[in-house]
Each structure stands twice: as C-alpha cells, then as structure tokens.
Amino acid sequence: MLTNPNTIQLSEIFTSIEGEGILFGTKTLFVRMAGCHLKCRWCDTSYALPMYSGNSYSVEYVKKLIADHLKPFTYKVNFTGGEPLVQYEAVIDLAKFVRERGLRTYLESACYDSDRFAKLIPYIDICKVELKMRDSKVVDMNHYDNLLQNEIRCLRTSVKNHKITYIKIVVTNSTDIKEFAGLVENIFQHVRSADISGFIIQPSDRIDEPTTERLLQFYDIVCPYYREVRIIPQLHKQIGAR
Numbered sequence: 001m002l003t004n005p006n007t008i009q010l011s012e013i014f015t016s017i018e019g020e021g022i023l024f025g026t027k028t029l030f031v032r033m034a035g036c037h038l039k040c041r042w043c044d045t046s047y048a049l050p051m052y053s054g055n056s057y058s059v060e061y062v063k064k065l066i067a068d069h070l071k072p073f074t075y076k077v078n079f080t081g082g083e084p085l086v087q088y089e090a091v092i093d094l095a096k097f098v099r100e101r102g103l104r105t106y107l108e109s110a111c112y113d114s115d116r117f118a119k120l121i122p123y124i125d126i127c128k129v130e131l132k133m134r135d136s137k138v139v140d141m142n143h144y145d146n147l148l149q150n151e152i153r154c155l156r157t158s159v160k161n162h163k164i165t166y167i168k169i170v171v172t173n174s175t176d177i178k179e180f181a182g183l184v185e186n187i188f189q190h191v192r193s194a195d196i197s198g199f200i201i202q203p204s205d206r207i208d209e210p211t212t213e214r215l216l217q218f219y220d221i222v223c224p225y226y227r228e229v230r231i232i233p234q235l236h237k238q239i240g241a242r
C-alpha cells in the first residue's frame with residue numbers, strides 16, 4: 001500500500017460528463033487515483049488497479065494539474081480510482097485545495113476502510129457510498145462481511161457529518177434477490193430514507209447484464225424503504241464519453 005502522504009500515484013485527470021448516480025450529466029473534473037486491491041469482476045478501470053500504475057507526482061504538482069485542468073462551469077471535482085482511500089492523506093490535501101477554489105468535492109469509494117473514510121469525509125461535500133454484492137467477487141468471501149461492515153459504517157459516518165450522501169449498488173443477472181433484500185433491510189436499519197439523497201441501482205455493463213424483469217425486482221425491494229429509488233445505467237458509456 002502507498003503510504004507517503006507527500007507523493008501521489010495519479011492514474012489520470014480529465015474533464016468529462018458525470019455518468020453515474022444522482023448527479024449524472026454534470027460537468028466534472030475526474031481525479032483518478034491509482035491503486036485498488038479489490039477485485040470486482042465488472043471493474044471498468046483495470047488500468048488504474050495496480051498500486052504503481054499511472055505517474056508519481058508531488059502533492060503540489062497535482063494541485064497545479066488540477067488548477068490547469070479546471071474548466072469554466074465545472075460542477076464538481078471527483079476523487080475516484082482505483083480506490084481513493086488507499087491514498088486518503090493525499091486526497092485530503094487535494095480536497096482542501098479544491099474547496100479553497102470554491103468547488104464541490106465528490107468522493108467515489110468502495111468504502112473498505114471506515115477509519116480512513118472518517119478522516120477524509122470532513123473535506124468532502126458529496127459522497128457516493130457503494131455497497132458491493134457478493135456476486136461482484138470484490139473480495140474473498142471470507143472477508144466479505146468485514147467489507148460490508150466497513151461500508152455500512154462509512155454510510156453512517158457520511159450521514160452523521162451531514163454530507164450529501166447517496167447509495168449505489170451494482171447488480172447483475174446473478175445477483176441474489178434474497179441477499180439484495182437482506183442488504184437493503186440492513187441499510188435502512190442504520191439510516192433513514194430522509195438521511196440520503198438517492199438510491200441508485202446500477203445494472204452491470206456487458207457482463208452478466210440483468211434483464212428488465214430482474215431490475216424491476218430489485219426496484220420493488222428498495223421502493224418500500226425509499227420511494228425515489230432509480231435504476232440508472234452508466235450514461236458515459238451510452239454516449240461514448242470517457
């Protein structure tokens with residue numbers, strides 16, 4: 001794991017259209033941090049998974065890159081990956097810098113470490129908390145319960161800190177309906193529907209894609225808890241954006 005808070009392993013930085021979640025369609029500067037030790041079978045950023053992929057820069061140089069890449073009317077700056085919590089100390093520095101420029105900060109994380117998340121969240125405005133189903137193969141199944149507990153703690157922390165918080169769950173055609181129902185029940189034992197700003201069911205893309213009937217089953221499970229649930233595919237892939 002990367003531990004030097006003065007150095008950033010950066011995969012890429014670019015402006016594009018937000019393709020996921022409650023803010024899809026917004027002009028966004030993506031700061032993709034390198035490194036993720038998780039193993040989702042539908043991961044679409046495999047190039048950013050190795051811990052030493054991308055380039056190594058000083059924190060100050062990445063701040064300059066952000067300043068140079070910022071375009072007018074950018075809605076938010078996304079810290080994404082890879083997994084941003086791997087380099088959470090550097091992300092804290094960058095998020096402070098982004099806020100000083102009057103822009104919103106946005107965190108996309110698999111929430112694998114609730115302690116790191118708690119340190120980073122004060123500097124984040126909008127948080128997408130992703131909860132992984134077992135069929136994602138995100139971790140060895142012996143470690144799945146531990147990951148889920150971290151994800152739930154991160155969700156609670158984000159809400160407790162009054163961040164704009166929404167939930168995303170990627171589903172495939174193999175996602176177990178009972179497991180999904182249990183996860184949704186678990187989520188709403190920890191947060192109220194009024195605490196969150198969205199609940200997104202995201203169909204997997206090109207890998208074991210769920211049928212419409214299956215997606216509606218997932219929708220019907222969430223709806224009694226959260227009326228504004230939405231099924232939203234990844235927009236950027238539909239329109240050929242990066």
Ligand code: SF4
Pocket residue numbers: 036037038039040042043044045081082083110138
């Ligand atoms: S957590 Fe994100 S970056 Fe890591 S393997 Fe899963 S989808 Fe890819």
